Amino acid sequence: MSAPERIPPRSVTADAALLAHGELTVRGRIREASNAALYCTVTHDGREAACVYKPVAGERPLWDFPDGTLAQREVAAYEVSEATGWGLVPPTVLRDGPYGEGMCQLWIEATADDGLLALVDGEEPGPGWKAIGFAEVGEGRTALLVHADDARLRRLAVLDAVINNADRKGGHLLSAGDGRLYGIDHGVTFHVENKLRTLLWGWAGEPLTEEAVDVLTGLRKELTEGGALAGRLAGLITAAERDATRARVDTLLATGRHPEPSGEWPAIPWPPV
Structure with a gap:
């Protein structure tokens, strides 16, 4: 398929400011989530929006990820997404809320039948x-x-390879009414070991697009010591995790291809959708 039509970027700076500084009001709980996920509204300077608030206090411990780090990983995934210029993760910030520090992410109203x-x-x-x-x-x-075989999904497959997403389920793909595609639920990302689990294996082993190579080249510069992205990630993930992220970008650029399942880790998450 050809690349999707370019869509004017949303006002990310304004959305992030609203999420970071607005008054957060809990409206209900998203019961399908494995960790505490609260549906909220946030208001600031006459603006109001729906959002998801995931307090660190509501995270369930995982055997392979340090306790209390999932919210930071969600924000780190957003920062990497923004650095690519693809805008694949909804605006996401780390902030205090009614139940303590947590991640706060703009709510995306998905279309019922996205055909993905x-x-x-x-x-x-x-x-x-x-x-x-x-x-x-x-x-x-x-x-x-x-x-x-959608160019937006292909971009997301590249992003997942960079952030080492261990849980890209079908339910984490959201098609918005304006034509954008978003990925959500990035709490299990950035591990130093290879844990890529995803439904988006359709391009495994295929050459990266020229666009992806250009984006990854820019991302590599941003991830070097002193780079803007490296600085933003410093307060969210460890130095070893930042080094591993940069190494994954290096590998993608060196091979010039989408990664393939390693066979050392289940390649597809369960349940897949």
């Missing part, structure tokens, strides 16, 4: 689709799980 994932019969995906793998659909039947 599908189950199809047969051994191969049709035109415009990329194969993920076979899934059981009941009564002893299997179907091929596919994702769209």
Whole structure:
């Protein structure tokens, strides 16, 4: 597919200021989330928006990630996304709230049918689709799980490779009504070990686009000691995690290809959607 039509950027600075400085009011809890995730409104200087607030106090400990670091990782993913210029993660800040420090992210109203994932019969995906793998659909039947051959998804696959996303499920993909695609739920990212788990394996082993190479080249400069992005990440992830992020960018540029499953870690998250 051809690259998507360029969409005017939203006022990220204004959105981030609203999230960081506005009055946060809890409206309810998002019960599908594995950690405490609260649906809120935030108001500041006459503006109001819906947002998600995930307090650190509501995080469940994980065996392979240090306790109390998921909120910072969500903000770090946003910072890397912004540095790419692709705007794939909704504006996200770290702030105090009704239940202590946590991450606060702009709420994205997703379209009901985004056409990004599908189950199809047969051994191969049709035109415009990329194969993920076979899934059981009941009564002893299997179907091929596919994702769209969409330039926005391809950008997100590159971002996930950079931040080492260990949990890119289908439910973490949001198509907004304005044509933008967003990825959410980035708490398990930036590990120093390879933990990439994603549904977006359709381009595995394929050459990176020229656009991706240009973006990664710029990202490499931003991640060097003294770079703007390196400075923003310093308060969010460890020095070892920053070094590992830079190394992943180096590997992508050296190979010039999308990564492939290592075989050392489950390649697809569960449940996948």
